[in-house]
Amino acid sequence: MMKHTRLHLGASTIAAALTFGQAPAIADETPTCNESNAKECNAKDEQAIELIRIHGVKSSVYRYDRSGDPRHLADLVDTPQTISVLTQDQIQESGKTDLKDILSAQAGVTLGTGENGNAFGDRYIIRGHEARSDVFVDGLRDPGMTTRESFAIERVEITKGPSSTFAGRGSSGGAVNSITKKASTSYSFGRVDISAGTDDHKRLTADYNQAINDNSALRINALAADEDKPGREGIERKRTGLQLSYTIDPTEKLSFIADAYYLDAEDKPDLGSYFDRDTRRPLKDIPVYAQDEDFLNSEVKTFTLRTEYEINDHLRLYNATRTGNTENEYIATGLRGTTRDATDPVAPGAETLVLSTHQGWQDVDYVTTQFNLFWDTEFAGQQHKLVFGFEYTDESVDNGVFAVENTNPTNCLVGGRRGVSESYCILDGNGNSVDNIGSLMGKTFTRGGADALFDIETVSFYVMDMFELTEQFDIFWGLRQDSFDYSNATSGWSGDQLFDFSDDMYNGHLGVVYELSDITNLYVTYSTATNINGGESDLGANCGYGGLCGSPEQAAQADPERVENIELGAKWMVFDDKLMVTAAAFQITKSDVHESVGDAYSTLGTLNTGENRVKGIEIGLSGDVTDKLSIQASATAMDSEILASYNDANIGLALSNFADESFYFQMRYQPNDKFAFGGDYSYQSEMYGGQPDTAAGYDAENNRYSIVVPDYQVINLFATYYHSDALTFRVNVGNALDEEYWTAAYRSGSFMYLGDGRSVRGTINYEF
Known part of the structure; x- marks a missing residue:
């Protein structure tokens, strides 16, 4: 190889x-x-x-050669799988800071929305499949729906295709793994970044590493940031974060790294626009309507200990153990278009925009530990790189609601499924915006009790092996067993129920790499993934969004959802190994899919009745074209189709929240020692709203999809001036063309997330 x-x-x-x-x-x-x-x-x-x-x-570095997960035993060019690595330089120069914004720009990744019962937070969809529970930090699962920041991240890795051999349950379309910054004994340094810009943007980050002696070091990363959402004055984002990392090497063979991480995110949420079924477009230029009392708060606290011991030249033991707590709570205001009822005293029958409330909370406590024994040995005449692994995880998730009351008088009457109701309209009888929209409802609230108590305890064993069959052929294989005990005490429309069952899951991964030439590798890989009934922790007994399907007795008898992937690809190292080029054709088939029945909000479900398929191609570039030009690019063209369903009308439809085409390109050009400039361009084709992992909503009468998220493109620019070795200035222009675009739609179209408007930010970087 x-x-x-x-x-x-x-x-x-x-x-x-x-x-x-x-x-x-x-x-x-x-x-x-x-x-x-x-x-x-x-x-x-x-x-x-x-x-x-x-x-x-x-x-600036736009390419990294190896995964931060030590279980990936080969360099990326020799790995039979598509893994995209986003380096810290690339992330910083793009101007993006939240992980959601970083990932949503990448090809093959789309966003989903939250809703009542489904906690608002980061939701990723990779190659058409739900991935909100497939987020990892340093190879350990990061559960819960929270806001995730990049201030303590060294790089982000996106694994494409099912990978339960590495990840355990889930990972139908892939997984996200963030590699954090760690203390090092090799150097001491300090770095401070100060940013200011439009929309009251203020951001301060500090990164300080101190080598205490030859065997120990301390690293501190800190964050304080505050801004309005660009183009949406009053929609606030505030971040406060701290990570402490300490490393010590008691002997040459033994090392410890301990990390403590804290993030507090306080936002005023903006649910954006809604889908106008008459015009078949989202409503444009919508006023800011979030209420003064609205909030979206996330708090994350984790402690991680990594231990590495070199037993001998051929054996190495690695353990990573983490305990964590995350809290996520929100009260958000939604908006929909309707008409005033005929009995409305102000303007009967007039078109208007009416407010609604969405709310919930989620507390997550978890502990996880992962042991890996790396063994380099000769067997049957071949040199093998073996990994034997054991993993234990215990996740407890409490989901609940707030009791919200509106204390201000209503100002309109509108009709609905439940008849005429007193409501809050942000348009007066003449169609103009009312005054003081933010204080229209006068919300008061108290935190209510939990309505779903989720707990899953998992014990996993796995083995992986990478060996050179011949000078031209490398083989990778892996097997994994996950045994889990699951319980979920739910209340709601179906009354009080206790779901309690256990099961075993088996997954495998096989890849073959063929060295066609000194610069070209060809590969073929087969991998599987498994999802359990009720695998999403934020849904309780709501089958429609990844929650439990069926009664407690039915749920216990359900088979896991099965995912299979076949991928053919090639990887090239060109321009003197400075640029990696990748190309892959893949097909993902998900069978035994759990489906909801009845209307879109039903808590009932059928078990293992669905099947869907995603096939496509993906092309990627990362690295340096010349000494002055660096690029990172990815492009996907995919097609999704429902192959089987309890509802025959779904067969042949596309998956919801799925973009057939997407493209991302980031470029950096440095003509001389003092100046560099560049930018990034992202494109996403239109996609259709609906329930995750199933058919998009379809209007059979008019032969068209019901909810459409229009295609969009976004251009961001940056320029950097190197004043001295210690002082650097950078300017970022976000959404340079000031496009109004929407990133995701709720399944009914009642809200559609708005992308950021144009922004201009200046950053001063000082190193010492």
Whole structure:
């Protein structure tokens, strides 16, 4: 196989840093990597990349050669799977900070919405399949619907295609893994970034690493940020965060890294627009209507301990253990179009916009530990890189509601499914906006009790192996068993119910890599994933959004949903190994799908009656075209289809929240030592609203999809001036064309998330 170790990138960045005179030496000379000193080379490469990223801001890195998950045993170019790596340089230069914004720009990734009962927070959909529970941090699952920030992230990895061998339950379309910043004994440094801009944008981040001695170090990352949503004055976002990382190496063979992480996010949520069924478009130029009392608050607290022990030259033990608590709560205002009732005293029959309330809370407590034994050994004449793993996870999720009352008098009468109701309209009888929209309802609230108590305890065993069959063929295989005990005490429309059952899940992964030439690898891979009944922790007994299907007796008898993926691909290292090019054709088939029955809001369900398929192609670029030009790009063209359903009318329809085509391109050009500029472009084709992982809503009478999210494109720009080795200035222009666009739709179209408007931000970076 191509021996593209991380030294390729390390060597190039070291050379660049020496040119600019910014990086301290980390070794007297650069060694040649071979099998005998691979570990030493990898360690030096890690240090080199980290040093250049921190001290060599003029040498921006848009490619990383290896996954941060140590269970991925080969470099990415030799890995039989599509894995996109977003580096910290790329993320910072894009101007994006929340993980949701970073991911939604990527090809093959779309967003979903929250709703009553489904906690508002980050929701990702990868290759057409729900991934809100498939988010990981340093290889450990990060449960709960929360706001996620990038201030303590070194890079983000998006694995495409089912990967339950690595991830456990879920991961139907892929998974997201964030690699956090860690303390290092190799250097001491400090970095402060201060930003200000339009929409009252203020952001301060600090990154400080202190090598205490040769064996221990401390790193601090801090965040304070506040802004209005661009183009939506009064829609506020506030972030406060802190991560402490401490590393100590008691001996040459034993090391510990301990991390404590805290994030407090306080937002005023904006549910954006809604789908106008008459015009077949979202309503444009909608006024800000969030109420003064609205909030979306997330608080995350975690502690992680990583231990690595080198038993001998061939055996290494790695453990990562985390305990965490997340809290997410929200009261948000929705908006829909309707007409005043004929009995309305002000303007009977007039078109208007009426307000509604969405609310809920979620508390998550979890503990997880993962043991990996890495064994390099010779067997049957082949050198094998084996991983034997054990993982234990216990997740407890309490979901509940608020009791909300509106204390201000209503101002209109509107009709609905439940007859005429007194309501709050933001348009007067002449169609003009009323005064003081934000104080129209006068909400008061108290936190109510839990209506779903979710708990899942999982014990997992897995084995993986990577070996060289011949000089041209590499084989990867993996097997995993997950045994879980599940319980969920729910209340609601179906009354009080206790769901309690256990099951075992089995998954596998097989990949073959063929070295066609010195710069080209071809691969084929087969992988599976498994989803359990009620696998989404935020839904209780609501089958329609990934919650439990059927009665407690039926749910216990349900088979897991099964996902199979076949992928053919190629990877090239071009321009002297500076640029990686990838191309893949894939087909994902999900069978035994749990489906809701009755209307779209039914808590009933059928078990294992659905089947769907996604097939497509994906192309990617990452790295340097020249010494001055860096790019990261990805493009997907996909097609989805319902193959089987309890409702024959669904067969042949597309999946909901699914974009057939998407494209992302980020470019950075540095013509000289003092100046760099670039930007990114993202495009997403139209998609259709509906329940996740099933058919998009369809209007059979008019032969068209019911809810349409229009296609959109967004252009962001940046320019950087390097004043000195210590001082750098950057300007970011977000949504440079000031396009009004929508990123996701609720299944009924009653709200559609708005993308950010144009913004301008300036950042000062000081290093010491």
